[in-house]
Amino acid sequence: MRLPRLFRTSSFRLTLMYAALTGVSFLLLFGVVLWATTRFMERQIDGTVSSEIAEILADPDSATPAGPRATLGQLTRHSGDFYYLLQDPAGNVLAGNLPATDPVVGTREWGGEAMHKRQPFAALRGRGVAVPAGYLFVGLSTIQLHEMEEMVTGSFLWGASAAMLLALAGGAAMSVRLLHKIESVSQTSRDIVDADLQRRIPLSNSGDEFDHLAVSLNAMLDRIQSLMEGMHQVTTDIAHDLRTPLTRLRQRLELAQRPGVDSDTLRATLDATRSEVDGILEIFSALLRIAQIESGARKAAFATVNVSDLLRTVLEVYRPALDDKQQQLRETIERDLMVEGDRELLMQLFANLLENATRHSPVGSAVAVVARLCAATVEVSVSDNGPGIPEALRSKVLQRFFRLETSRTTPGSGLGLSLVAAVATLHEARLELSDNGPGLRVTVFLRNRS
Amino acid sequence: MRILVVEDDGETASYVLQGLHEAGHSVAVAADGRDGLFRAAGEEWDLLIVDRRLPGLDGLAMVRTLRGGGVDTPVLFLTTLGGIDDRVDGLNAGADDYLVKPFAFAELGARVAALGRRPHRTAAETRLKVADLEIDLLARTVRRGAELLDLQPREFRLLEYLVRHVDQVVTRTMLLENVWDFHFDPHTNVVETHISRLRGKLDRGHAVPLIHTVRGAGYCLRAPA
Numbered sequence: 001m002r003l004p005r006l007f008r009t010s011s012f013r014l015t016l017m018y019a020a021l022t023g024v025s026f027l028l029l030f031g032v033v034l035w036a037t038t039r040f041m042e043r044q045i046d047g048t049v050s051s052e053i054a055e056i057l058a059d060p061d062s063a064t065p066a067g068p069r070a071t072l073g074q075l076t077r078h079s080g081d082f083y084y085l086l087q088d089p090a091g092n093v094l095a096g097n098l099p100a101t102d103p104v105v106g107t108r109e110w111g112g113e114a115m116h117k118r119q120p121f122a123a124l125r126g127r128g129v130a131v132p133a134g135y136l137f138v139g140l141s142t143i144q145l146h147e148m149e150e151m152v153t154g155s156f157l158w159g160a161s162a163a164m165l166l167a168l169a170g171g172a173a174m175s176v177r178l179l180h181k182i183e184s185v186s187q188t189s190r191d192i193v194d195a196d197l198q199r200r201i202p203l204s205n206s207g208d209e210f211d212h213l214a215v216s217l218n219a220m221l222d223r224i225q226s227l228m229e230g231m232h233q234v235t236t237d238i239a240h241d242l243r244t245p246l247t248r249l250r251q252r253l254e255l256a257q258r259p260g261v262d263s264d265t266l267r268a269t270l271d272a273t274r275s276e277v278d279g280i281l282e283i284f285s286a287l288l289r290i291a292q293i294e295s296g297a298r299k300a301a302f303a304t305v306n307v308s309d310l311l312r313t314v315l316e317v318y319r320p321a322l323d324d325k326q327q328q329l330r331e332t333i334e335r336d337l338m339v340e341g342d343r344e345l346l347m348q349l350f351a352n353l354l355e356n357a358t359r360h361s362p363v364g365s366a367v368a369v370v371a372r373l374c375a376a377t378v379e380v381s382v383s384d385n386g387p388g389i390p391e392a393l394r395s396k397v398l399q400r401f402f403r404l405e406t407s408r409t410t411p412g413s414g415l416g417l418s419l420v421a422a423v424a425t426l427h428e429a430r431l432e433l434s435d436n437g438p439g440l441r442v443t444v445f446l447r448n449r450s
Numbered sequence: 451m452r453i454l455v456v457e458d459d460g461e462t463a464s465y466v467l468q469g470l471h472e473a474g475h476s477v478a479v480a481a482d483g484r485d486g487l488f489r490a491a492g493e494e495w496d497l498l499i500v501d502r503r504l505p506g507l508d509g510l511a512m513v514r515t516l517r518g519g520g521v522d523t524p525v526l527f528l529t530t531l532g533g534i535d536d537r538v539d540g541l542n543a544g545a546d547d548y549l550v551k552p553f554a555f556a557e558l559g560a561r562v563a564a565l566g567r568r569p570h571r572t573a574a575e576t577r578l579k580v581a582d583l584e585i586d587l588l589a590r591t592v593r594r595g596a597e598l599l600d601l602q603p604r605e606f607r608l609l610e611y612l613v614r615h616v617d618q619v620v621t622r623t624m625l626l627e628n629v630w631d632f633h634f635d636p637h638t639n640v641v642e643t644h645i646s647r648l649r650g651k652l653d654r655g656h657a658v659p660l661i662h663t664v665r666g667a668g669y670c671l672r673a674p675a
Contacts, residue, residue, distance in 0.1 A: 281552055282635070285550070289634070292535075297535065298535070301535070301538075313630075313631075316602075316604055317604070317630050317632070317636075317640050317644075318638065318640060320640070320643035320644055320646075320647050321638045321639065321640050321643045323643075324643055344631075344633055347631075347632070348632075348634050351632070351634070351636055355636055355637060355638050358638060359637070359638060
């Protein structure tokens with residue numbers, strides 16, 4: 001099952017193509033080399049033969065009708081590499097160690113048998129010239145040429161087969177490796193489909209493109225998981241937290257249904273019921289808003305926002321409310337702090353923080369708002385002198401519906417800070433809750449845009 | 451006013467119908483988008499109240515078609531889609547106001563009244579007058595009688611909004627949206643504190659107050675009878 005898959009991989013197909021290319025290029029190279037070496041050796045033979053002929057013709061005998069019979073006889077005996085033939089016009093061999101042939105003038109290849117004593121030859125290459133005695137041929141054996149050709153062909157064959165085999169083996173190995181890596185990605189996705197959302201694609205830590213892919217995919221999975229968990233949490237929270245007001249509602253209605261209830265009580269019950277329902281609806285819209293923010297869809301509408309101006313607007317809205325509680329507002333806002341974001345949501349973030357500050361801190365205390373540029377970060381902090389939040393609970397207050405026991409009695413849905421957290425996350429801003437000694441300081445770290 | 455309500459939910463439709471009828475409007479109901487579009491374009495209306503999710507033709511598409519066809523009757527969207535983008539989409543399609551379900555009838559009534567007045571406003575107003583109150587929109591000064599009032603910029607905007615809607619009830623939400631650009635509900639009584647401050651500057655020392663609180667609905671700036 002594994003093998004056929006291997007052959008179907010795109011990397012294996014690439015390998016096959018690569019191997020074929022290697023083969024073709026080897027063939028081309030082989031042709032060129034063979035042609036060049038053959039030409040070179042032929043030219044060498046031709047040169048040697050020409051000088052030999054020139055030497056023979058320089059012999060005074062050559063001009064006689066009898067020809068250089070004696071010279072050839074000597075040469076045949078002593079210089080072993082050459083083949084000679086001198087024949088008269090009738091075709092009778094006068095001297096030399098070759099049989100009679102057609103008197104072809106010029107360079108010629110001569111295949112066939114020869115009566116050479118020492119070595120057999122496959123073919124001769126040489127030149128024929130007309131002399132007064134008839135026809136003279138001097139040639140050299142091409143056996144070396146042929147040997148060389150055979151050797152070149154042989155080594156090329158070996159080389160080409162080895163290269164192609166190597167290419168195929170390398171390709172197969174690469175395919176197996178790729179297949180293995182991709183298989184681990186597929187396996188992880190299958191596991192996730194089978195509801196194991198915790199799984200992540202393993203990294204090889206080599207920093208290669210597969211690791212990059214795995215990192216991106218894992219980041220995507222993290223996001224999906226956090227969204228799923230968020231959704232799961234919301235569902236559970238809603239079920240838990242709406243049960244309380246709904247139970248109260250039901251009890252009120254049941255009491256109102258008892259016989260003998262006068263119309264004033266009924267009216268009062270209706271009023272109370274309506275405000276209870278309004279409260280529930282408000283929780284719903286807050287939840288919807290948080291869910292919408294968390295979905296990240298608002299990111300498309302991000303624009304440059306002047307945080308300084310935005311803060312001043314929000315402060316202006318809340319100033320009378322703070323004045324009413326005789327709370328002192330200390331603001332230190334640097335000019336023109338710019339961030340990339342959603343104006344409306346950032347406005348709500350700051351409004352919620354300010355609202356929490358004024359609501360949870362006592363009459364006559366101070367609320368401080370500081371906005372400043374710190375390196376590439378716009379830091380906005382809102383601090384109060386209220387009861388603060390114990391360190392252990394600081395991360396919990398960002399969750400939906402979480403309320404400190406001490407604030408159970410004050411109005412509010414317990415969703416204010418979760419909305420702040422959601423907006424901060426959307427803006428990739430860090431949210432820090434710290435001790436203001438006494439009181440709470442909430443700091444938002446937004447990325448500066450200037 | 452002649453009002454067409456395009457709403458497919460029968461219960462909501464009759465709730466709106468009854469309330470508007472009691473407020474003295476003449477109201478008709480269309481139950482789907484196609485019918486709504488047909489009637490909105492074919493008859494004379496002062497206001498259209500349109501649900502966004504409608505069978506037949508989506509409310510957004512219906513309003514876009516109307517605006518494309520040159521019908522500029524004021525439109526108020528009524529919808530369960532309360533998202534930020536939904537509101538922007540609605541207003542972009544050519545709606546004049548947007549109210550998220552569930553709503554108190556007082557809220558709808560106030561917004562209907564506000565929309566009904568819109569066409570009568572002239573574009574180049576520089577001065578607004580109610581009784582002895584006078585606002586100079588260019589110089590941004592406010593006088594009550596002979597007295598020059600010292601208002602903060604936001605108080606000026608608040609007063610301007612109230613004066614533009616003189617004799618009409620404006621709700622807390624309408625003020626939040628139009629004066630402060632707050633599209634969410636702060637739990638702290640920001641509107642109340644601002645109104646009481648403005649009242650202090652405007653009505654202190656005068657026998658007849660101009661700003662009135664309408665219980666269970668909102669506020670109203672009224673000239674003394």
